[in-house]
Amino acid sequence: SQTIHQWPATLVQPVGSPLSLECTVEGTSNPNLYWYRQAAGRGLQLLFYSVGIGQISSEVPQNLSASRPQDRQFILSSKKLLLSDSGFYLCAWKKPGHGYTFGSGTRLTVV
Amino acid sequence: DAKTTQPPSMDCAEGRAANLPCNHSTISGNEYVYWYRQIHSQGPQYIIHGLKNNETNEMASLIITEDRKSSTLILPHATLRDTAVYYCTIGKMNRDDKIIFGKGTRLHILP
Numbered sequence: 001s002q003t004i005h006q007w008p009a010t011l012v013q014p015v016g017s018p019l020s021l022e023c024t025v026e027g028t029s030n031p032n033l034y035w036y037r038q039a040a041g042r043g044l045q046l047l048f049y050s051v052g053i054g055q056i057s058s059e060v061p062q063n064l065s066a067s068r069p070q071d072r073q074f075i076l077s078s079k080k081l082l083l084s085d086s087g088f089y090l091c092a093w094k095k096p097g098h099g100y101t102f103g104s105g106t107r108l109t110v111v
Numbered sequence: 112d113a114k115t116t117q118p119p120s121m122d123c124a125e126g127r128a129a130n131l132p133c134n135h136s137t138i139s140g141n142e143y144v145y146w147y148r149q150i151h152s153q154g155p156q157y158i159i160h161g162l163k164n165n166e167t168n169e170m171a172s173l174i175i176t177e178d179r180k181s182s183t184l185i186l187p188h189a190t191l192r193d194t195a196v197y198y199c200t201i202g203k204m205n206r207d208d209k210i211i212f213g214k215g216t217r218l219h220i221l222p
Contacts, residue, residue: 034209044155044198044212059209090154099145100210102154
């Protein structure tokens with residue numbers, strides 16, 4: 001069966017520190033992968049999506065970047081976090097003939 | 112921008128059917144209607160999708176109007192655990208699809 005893993009579940013980081021969030025998918029190959037962010041009390045904002053290794057599309061200019069070093073691995077990064085980067089980060093993949101499957105998310109607090 | 116419009120909130124009595132409307136007047140012929148829900152502090156969960164025919168699964172029913180410009184998600188016997196934000200989205204089945212989420216409907220199930 002297909003599963004999606006995100007870690008860590010929660011993270012508190014100081015302003016100016018780097019960030020690396022990892023997402024991996026199991027049980028499928030060549031998935032479309034997505035990073036969304038949800039600020040407190042707000043909707044889901046699409047940040048990046050990837051249709052294959054090394055292929056990244058950015059939806060919103062920001063302080064973040066994404067990489068896909070392996071087929072089933074999607075990484076969200078920042079060199080220097082801002083307070084406005086706080087939020088709930090969700091990774092998702094698209095199952096053929098189905099909807100998106102989301103991970104359990106990482107709640108990031110920048111202090 | 113999201114291509115769907117939903118009421119910001121709704122109430123439903125426990126045990127009754129919850130009917131959540133969605134307008135998607137600009138939907139194109141090859142776009143599907145997808146519904147997701149997000150329970151507090153969790154990632155969104157796929158519920159159901161459809162193209163033009165009504166659909167039913169173990170979670171809900173989806174009624175799409177003949178002109179496909181609107182749809183209704185029906186939870187036949189709402190329980191307290193159905194309290195969540197419900198998102199109606201439209202998207203394609205092809206690999207390049209990316210879903211833009213709107214603000215959704217916050218459904219409160221009342222005991």
